[in-house]
Amino acid sequence: MDIIDKGAAGGGISYSRRMAAEGVGTAMLLAAVVGSGIMGERLAGGNMAVALLANSIATGAALLAIITTFGGVSGAHLNPLVTVADACLGCRPWREVPGYLISQFIGALAGVAAANAMFDEPPISPSTHARAGFSLMFAESIATFGLLLVIHGCSRFARPHLPFAVAGYITAAYWFTSSTSFANPAVTFARTATNTFAGIRAADAPGFVAAQLAGGAAAVVLIRWLFGVPAGAAKTIDNS
Amino acid sequence: MDIIDKGAAGGGISYSRRMAAEGVGTAMLLAAVVGSGIMGERLAGGNMAVALLANSIATGAALLAIITTFGGVSGAHLNPLVTVADACLGCRPWREVPGYLISQFIGALAGVAAANAMFDEPPISPSTHARAGFSLMFAESIATFGLLLVIHGCSRFARPHLPFAVAGYITAAYWFTSSTSFANPAVTFARTATNTFAGIRAADAPGFVAAQLAGGAAAVVLIRWLFGVPAGAAKTIDNS
Amino acid sequence: MDIIDKGAAGGGISYSRRMAAEGVGTAMLLAAVVGSGIMGERLAGGNMAVALLANSIATGAALLAIITTFGGVSGAHLNPLVTVADACLGCRPWREVPGYLISQFIGALAGVAAANAMFDEPPISPSTHARAGFSLMFAESIATFGLLLVIHGCSRFARPHLPFAVAGYITAAYWFTSSTSFANPAVTFARTATNTFAGIRAADAPGFVAAQLAGGAAAVVLIRWLFGVPAGAAKTIDNS
Amino acid sequence: MDIIDKGAAGGGISYSRRMAAEGVGTAMLLAAVVGSGIMGERLAGGNMAVALLANSIATGAALLAIITTFGGVSGAHLNPLVTVADACLGCRPWREVPGYLISQFIGALAGVAAANAMFDEPPISPSTHARAGFSLMFAESIATFGLLLVIHGCSRFARPHLPFAVAGYITAAYWFTSSTSFANPAVTFARTATNTFAGIRAADAPGFVAAQLAGGAAAVVLIRWLFGVPAGAAKTIDNS
Numbered sequence: 001m002d003i004i005d006k007g008a009a010g011g012g013i014s015y016s017r018r019m020a021a022e023g024v025g026t027a028m029l030l031a032a033v034v035g036s037g038i039m040g041e042r043l044a045g046g047n048m049a050v051a052l053l054a055n056s057i058a059t060g061a062a063l064l065a066i067i068t069t070f071g072g073v074s075g076a077h078l079n080p081l082v083t084v085a086d087a088c089l090g091c092r093p094w095r096e097v098p099g100y101l102i103s104q105f106i107g108a109l110a111g112v113a114a115a116n117a118m119f120d121e122p123p124i125s126p127s128t129h130a131r132a133g134f135s136l137m138f139a140e141s142i143a144t145f146g147l148l149l150v151i152h153g154c155s156r157f158a159r160p161h162l163p164f165a166v167a168g169y170i171t172a173a174y175w176f177t178s179s180t181s182f183a184n185p186a187v188t189f190a191r192t193a194t195n196t197f198a199g200i201r202a203a204d205a206p207g208f209v210a211a212q213l214a215g216g217a218a219a220v221v222l223i224r225w226l227f228g229v230p231a232g233a234a235k236t237i238d239n240s
Numbered sequence: 241m242d243i244i245d246k247g248a249a250g251g252g253i254s255y256s257r258r259m260a261a262e263g264v265g266t267a268m269l270l271a272a273v274v275g276s277g278i279m280g281e282r283l284a285g286g287n288m289a290v291a292l293l294a295n296s297i298a299t300g301a302a303l304l305a306i307i308t309t310f311g312g313v314s315g316a317h318l319n320p321l322v323t324v325a326d327a328c329l330g331c332r333p334w335r336e337v338p339g340y341l342i343s344q345f346i347g348a349l350a351g352v353a354a355a356n357a358m359f360d361e362p363p364i365s366p367s368t369h370a371r372a373g374f375s376l377m378f379a380e381s382i383a384t385f386g387l388l389l390v391i392h393g394c395s396r397f398a399r400p401h402l403p404f405a406v407a408g409y410i411t412a413a414y415w416f417t418s419s420t421s422f423a424n425p426a427v428t429f430a431r432t433a434t435n436t437f438a439g440i441r442a443a444d445a446p447g448f449v450a451a452q453l454a455g456g457a458a459a460v461v462l463i464r465w466l467f468g469v470p471a472g473a474a475k476t477i478d479n480s
Numbered sequence: 481m482d483i484i485d486k487g488a489a490g491g492g493i494s495y496s497r498r499m500a501a502e503g504v505g506t507a508m509l510l511a512a513v514v515g516s517g518i519m520g521e522r523l524a525g526g527n528m529a530v531a532l533l534a535n536s537i538a539t540g541a542a543l544l545a546i547i548t549t550f551g552g553v554s555g556a557h558l559n560p561l562v563t564v565a566d567a568c569l570g571c572r573p574w575r576e577v578p579g580y581l582i583s584q585f586i587g588a589l590a591g592v593a594a595a596n597a598m599f600d601e602p603p604i605s606p607s608t609h610a611r612a613g614f615s616l617m618f619a620e621s622i623a624t625f626g627l628l629l630v631i632h633g634c635s636r637f638a639r640p641h642l643p644f645a646v647a648g649y650i651t652a653a654y655w656f657t658s659s660t661s662f663a664n665p666a667v668t669f670a671r672t673a674t675n676t677f678a679g680i681r682a683a684d685a686p687g688f689v690a691a692q693l694a695g696g697a698a699a700v701v702l703i704r705w706l707f708g709v710p711a712g713a714a715k716t717i718d719n720s
Numbered sequence: 721m722d723i724i725d726k727g728a729a730g731g732g733i734s735y736s737r738r739m740a741a742e743g744v745g746t747a748m749l750l751a752a753v754v755g756s757g758i759m760g761e762r763l764a765g766g767n768m769a770v771a772l773l774a775n776s777i778a779t780g781a782a783l784l785a786i787i788t789t790f791g792g793v794s795g796a797h798l799n800p801l802v803t804v805a806d807a808c809l810g811c812r813p814w815r816e817v818p819g820y821l822i823s824q825f826i827g828a829l830a831g832v833a834a835a836n837a838m839f840d841e842p843p844i845s846p847s848t849h850a851r852a853g854f855s856l857m858f859a860e861s862i863a864t865f866g867l868l869l870v871i872h873g874c875s876r877f878a879r880p881h882l883p884f885a886v887a888g889y890i891t892a893a894y895w896f897t898s899s900t901s902f903a904n905p906a907v908t909f910a911r912t913a914t915n916t917f918a919g920i921r922a923a924d925a926p927g928f929v930a931a932q933l934a935g936g937a938a939a940v941v942l943i944r945w946l947f948g949v950p951a952g953a954a955k956t957i958d959n960s
Contacts (some may be wrong), residue, residue, distance in 0.1 A: 017946055024942075028866055035896030043769035049283035049290045050769045053297070054895050057773070060301065061780065062892035068885040069870045072877020073946065118859040118898045139358040146268055150309045157312020161403060163881060165308040167888070168407070172302035175294050176275030178358045222264075226257055226313065289523035289530045293537070300541065379598040386508055390549045397552020401643060405548040408647070412542035415534050416515030418598045462504075466497055466553065529763035529770045533777070540781065619838040626748055630789045637792020641883060645788040648887070652782035655774050656755030658838045702744075706737055706793065 013073055019099045021074035023107035025066050029078050030111030030190050031118075032062035037197030038119045051197060052174060060171030067163040079184040080104055081216045085148055088220050101186075108190035116194055127192050127199025131179065132207060139177035140208050141215030146173065147183045148219035156227050185209045253313055259339045261314035263347035265306050269318050270351030270430050271358075272302035277437030278359045291437060292414060300411030307403040319424040320344055321456045325388055328460050341426075348430035356434055367432050367439025371419060372447060379417035380448050381455030386413065387423045388459035396467050425449045493553055499579045501554035503587035505546050509558050510591025510670050511598075512542035517677035518599045531677060532654060540651030547643040559664040560584055561696045565628055568700050581666075588670035596674055607672050607679025611659060612687060619657035620688050621695030626653065627663045628699035636707050665689045733793055739819045741794035743827035745786050749798050750831025750910050751838075752782035757917030758839045771917060772894060780891030787883040799904040800824055801936045805868055808940050821906075828910035836914055847912050847919025851899065852927060859897035860928050861935030866893065867903045868939035876947050905929045 036058035040051035070076040077083045083100040086092040113123040150169045154162040173181035182188045182200070188209055192202040200208065276298035280291035310316040317323045323340040326332040353363040390409045394402040413421035422428045422440070428449055432442040440448065516538035520531035550556040557563045563580045566572040593603040630649045634642040653661035662668045662680070668689055672682040680688065756778035760771035790796040797803045803820045806812040833843040870889045874882040893901035902908045902920070908929055912922040920928065 020946055024869070024946075028869075031862070032892050032896040035898075036892065039772075039895045039898070040769060043767075043772060045767055045769065047283075047285055047287070047290065047767070047769070049280060049285065049287070049294060050767065050773070052279075052283060053290070053294055054769060054773055054776075056294075057297070057777070058892040058895035061888035062896065063888075065870045065874075065885040065889035065892065068878040068881040069873030072873065114862060115896065118855055118862065118896075120855045120898075135358055135360045142271070142354060142358065149264070149268075150305045153309030153312065154305075158308040158403075160400075160880075161308040163878075164404070164884075165305040168301035168303075169305035172272050172276065172298040172305065175279045175298035176272040176302065176355065176358075178275075178279070178360070226260055226264075287523075287525055287527070287530065289520060289525065289527070289534055292519075292523060293530070293534055296534075297537070375598055375600045382511070382594060382598065389504070389508075390545045393549030393552065394545075398548040398643075400640075401548040404644075405545040408541035408543075409545035412512050412516065412538040412545065415519045415538035416512040416542065416595065416598075418515075418519070418600070466500055466504075527763075527765050527767070527770065529760060529765065529767070529774055532759075532763060533770070533774055536774075537777070615838055615840045622751070622834060622838065629744070629748075630785045633789030633792065634785075638788040638883075640880075641788040644884075645785040648781035648783075649785035652752050652756065652778040652785065655759045655778035656752040656782065656835065656838075658755075658759070658840070706740055706744075 015096065015099060018074035018096075019103040021070040022077060022100050023103035023110075025070040025074070025076055026078045026104045026107035026186060027111035027114065028066050029059075029062065030108045030187065031115045032066075032111075033059050033187065034112050034115035034191065034194050034196065034198045035118060036062075038115065038121070041197040042119075052180070055197065056171045056174035059174065060167040063170055064163050064167040067166060071163065074100075078104065078186075079147075080186050081144060081148070081184065081212060082151060085152075085216055085220050085223075089152070089223065104186040105189060108186040109193060112190045112193045116196075119196075121194065121196060124193045125195040127195050127201055129195070129199040129201055131200045131204045136179040137207050137211040139179040140182060140211035141218070143173050143177045143179065143181040143183040144212040144215035145219045145222075147181075148216055148223065152219075152223045152227050179208070182208055183212060183215075185212060188212070255336065255339060258314040258336075259343040261310040262317060262340050263343035263350075265310040265314070265316055266318045266344045266347035266426060267351035267354065268306050269299075269302065270348045270427065271355045272306075272351075273299050273427065274352050274355035274431065274434050274436065274438045275358060276302075278355065278361070281437040282359075292420070295437065296411045296414035299414065300407040303410055304403050304407040307406060311403065314340075318344065318426075319387075320426050321384060321388070321424065321452060322391060325392075325456055325460050325463075329392070329463065344426040345429060348426040349433060352430045352433045356436075359436075361434065361436060364433045365435040367435050367441055369435070369439040369441055371440045371444045376419040377447050377451040379419040380422060380451035381458070383413050383417045383419065383421040383423040384452040384455035385459045385462075387421075388456055388463065392459075392463045392467050419448070422448055423452060423455075425452060428452070495576065495579060498554040498576075499583040501550040502557060502580050503583035503590075505550040505554070505556055506558045506584045506587035506666060507591035507594065508546050509539075509542065510588045510667065511595045512546075512591075513539050513667065514592050514595035514671065514674050514676065514678045515598060516542075518595065518601070521677040522599075532660070535677065536651045536654035539654065540647040543650055544643050544647040547646060551643065554580075558584065558666075559627075560666050561624060561628070561664065561692060562631060565632075565696055565700050565703075569632070569703065584666040585669060588666040589673060592670045592673045596676075599676075601674065601676060604673045605675040607675050607681050609675070609679040609681055611680045611684045616659040617687050617691040619659040620662060620691035621698070623653050623657045623659065623661035623663040624692040624695035625699045625702075627661075628696055628703065632699075632703045632707050659688070662688055663692060663695075665692060668692070735816065735819060738794035738816075739823040741790040742797060742820050743823035743830075745790040745794070745796055746798045746824045746827035746906060747831035747834065748786050749779075749782065750828045750907065751835045752786075752831075753779050753907065754832050754835035754911065754914050754916065754918045755838060756782075758835065758841070761917040762839075772900070775917065776891045776894035779894065780887040783890055784883050784887040787886060791883065794820075798824065798906075799867075800906050801864060801868070801904065801932060802871060805872075805936055805940050805943075809872070809943065824906040825909060828906040829913060832910045832913045836916075839916075841914065841916060844913045845915040847915050847921050849915070849919040849921055851920045851924045856899040857927050857931040859899040860902060860931035861938070863893050863897045863899065863901040863903040864932040864935035865939045865942075867901075868936055868943065872939075872943045872947050899928070902928055903932060903935075905932060908932070 037055045040054035044051040067076040080101045087094045154165045191200045280294035284291040307316040320341045394405045431440045517535045520534035524531040547556040560581045634645045671680045757775045760774035764771040787796040800821045874885045911920045
């Protein structure tokens with residue numbers, strides 16, 4: 001479903017504009033994730049808790065801004081799993097999924113390149129940051145499961161609060177999951193391209209994505225029962 | 241009362257779904273409390289203020305997400321004392337209380353086990369973290385007293401702000417009470433099962449719960465006079 | 481004016497209940513200010529920036545909760561200058577001012593005593609924390625000036641945002657004023673009674689209060705011209 | 721466009737009052753930026769990440785308060801580029817631009833002087849803080865580009881969330897851009913006048929402003945296509 005869908009529902013915003021919104025929004029998200037990671041690590045003088053505090057607060061604050069900015073155009077998914085779960089739950093036609101996913105992956109990579117360039121790193125540099133093991137993969141599945149629950153529960157019952165809920169969830173999940181909560185295949189893919197604080201070794205990315213898919217599938221099953229499938233009318237609820 | 245009751249009031253959501261929402265929501269809360277405590281302590285390099293900053297920000301941010309997600313289904317109590325106080329004040333039938341409490345206790349323990357597993361700790365490990373003494377118990381009673389005031393004051397007069405108010409209150413109370421504000425018997429019980437930052441020795445749990453009960457009872461008396469008992473109509477106020 | 485006045489305007493809440501709300505609310509505020517200061521200083525290992533970060537975040541988060549909780553009953557002034565400025569601007573009858581002020585001063589002292597007791601400090605202990613000099617007094621007048629502008633600008637034009645605006649302002653002002661922004665005579669008075677992080681030497685309190693009065697008077701003049709005197713109708717604006 | 725325009729649209733607030741609101745609001749913003757930078761650096765004991773955490777949280781929190789306070793009077797632009805972009809997009813008559821800009825520049829300088837005075841620094845002291853190089857200028861153009869997108873996307877589709885979105889964006893951008901996101905010519909100009917944490921050498925200011933103009937121009941082009949030009953009716957949307 002669209003996170004904030006007043007525009008999408010009422011105005012017939014073109015598919016190309018919605019794809020652009022997903023691309024630019026995802027680019028801004030990755031620039032925030034990677035850029036704040038670099039800045040945090042450089043300034044923290046070795047205290048990784050302070051670096052992660054900066055990284056998590058900056059990511060949550062950026063998400064709040066990005067979702068409110070692009071939500072009215074494209075729904076501000078910024079995440080292939082959010083788009084696919086939407087289609088699974090009947091909230092979005094499957095034919096729109098490929099364009100959304102392409103925009104998200106391209107945007108994510110562009111955002112990483114921009115962050116690297118802002119901090120004088122090579123635009124694309126393979127990460128050597130190892131993130132492997134069962135407990136991290138378990139954490140990724142929990143992180144994704146929770147994220148989809150938050151998006152769909154809020155969308156049904158407290159839509160104007162959704163940008164705050166997603167931002168709050170991600171800020172928290174950076175801390176409460178051992179994997180620091182990627183919870184997003186496009187983000188995982190793009191973070192292989194920065195050899196900095198937020199990076200992940202390419203070899204570890206498939207495991208993360210598999211775990212995310214498992215968590216996402218479980219969430220879809222629970223959402224269908226717990227929150228119910230939204231009526232078509234839900235898409236015209238005002239977000240003001 | 242339900243924190244966000246649009247769904248509960250209008251849609252006749254089944255008791256089993258509401259119990260599930262309480263269980264999953266409380267599990268997410270405990271995963272956030274315990275997981276962020278572990279991550280904070282591991283990264284903080286011995287600076288306990290930085291660890292508690294991470295723990296308190298993550299807990300507040302998670303609460304904001306969890307309450308907005310499950311509020312429309314079950315009211316998002318996540319706390320046996322909130323449910324019991326609701327029944328005392330006539331906002332909820334007593335027959336619904338046992339199911340809510342069972343869900344909260346089971347969910348809390350599951351959340352602790354998930355957090356332990358994400359961080360390669362044994363799923364259930366008895367805490368050795370001593371938390372005793374009169375001043376800590378006094379703090380727990382103050383923390384619970386304040387929490388119930390916040391929930392009922394906001395519910396009457398500023399319902400859309402309630403998820404923010406509860407999240408803000410708990411983030412603050414981690415710092416302004418010497419006990420770091422458990423304020424919740426299910427949380428207290430479950431935190432005996434993790435031998436990490438957020439743990440509490442089982443021997444100290446009964447004192448905490450007794451103090452919480454005392455603070456909660458005082459709050460119910462004050463709420464009845466200060467805010468008044470909500471009219472039935474209050475349950476249909478829109479939260480948008 | 482009442483910060484959130486739905487209840488006060490519509491329900492005819494009795495003066496005694498409104499005085500109680502001011503008293504309990506101000507007590508919670510002071511418990512948060514002093515308690516989080518003690519906890520922050522004890523845990524921060526000598527890094528005063530980390531202690532002030534905890535203190536400022538906890539105070540802002542508590543204010544958000546307190547204002548939304550008690551705003552519907554008493555307006556949640558929590559501050560004699562807010563009450564007096566209200567009367568000066570014609571938003572409140574002068575005859576209600578003394579009761580509000582008495583409640584605020586008593587509540588503030590009770591909150592300090594509670595915080596001290598929670599942390600095993602003597603309930604009342606004179607502060608030896610020197611806070612004097614022209615620049616600190618200049619800072620207090622700026623802090624108070626800004627606080628009143630925020631309260632009245634938001635009340636006129638963005639009332640539902642007011643609890644967030646006041647919380648944000650105080651969190652910021654802890655950092656951007658050299659005095660850490662007391663901006664409240666009841667708070668200043670009560671903080672002379674704790675010999676901890678948040679305390680102020682009794683000898684320095686009159687200077688702070690004088691500076692606050694000067695800043696408040698300037699704010700009232702500017703508010704009258706810039707925002708205009710609210711019409712009676714403004715008191716019935718819904719805060720949902 | 722006006723960020724919160726209920727007042728401006730409905731009440732015919734005079735041009736002089738709107739100019740005053742821009743001046744006072746921008747002064748408060750600069751006092752917050754510079755003051756919290758000084759306090760953060762003095763207390764952080766050399767850990768620049770902790771200082772920037774304080775600076776970024778204080779700035780975001782202050783922005784939330786300032787935008788909600790003055791938004792109903794002047795739109796709370798606080799930034800010449802926001803005003804000029806408004807005029808480019810047809811949301812504001814060009815004849816109002818000069819007064820807004822003059823107020824913003826004068827207010828910004830007054831805010832810096834107030835911050836310096838509160839902390840016993842000379843009111844105006846030329847900064848020696850070097851901020852030069854291509855990557856910083858690239859960062860400024862990205863920061864400004866994103867800021868304008870956030871303002872216009874939110875204004876069209878989620879106007880009540882705008883103060884939160886702008887505050888969140890700036891808090892994040894302090895971390896995710898290597899330049900710490902000035903993104904504002906009046907802010908850049910005024911920060912040459914403080915030889916403290918937030919200062920910038922006068923010689924480096926023109927490069928920052930040029931980069932901001934480039935980013936702003938790109939944003940205006942994208943906004944026109946992606947969000948569309950707002951209908952006149954958009955100016956009367958209620959912000960409650």
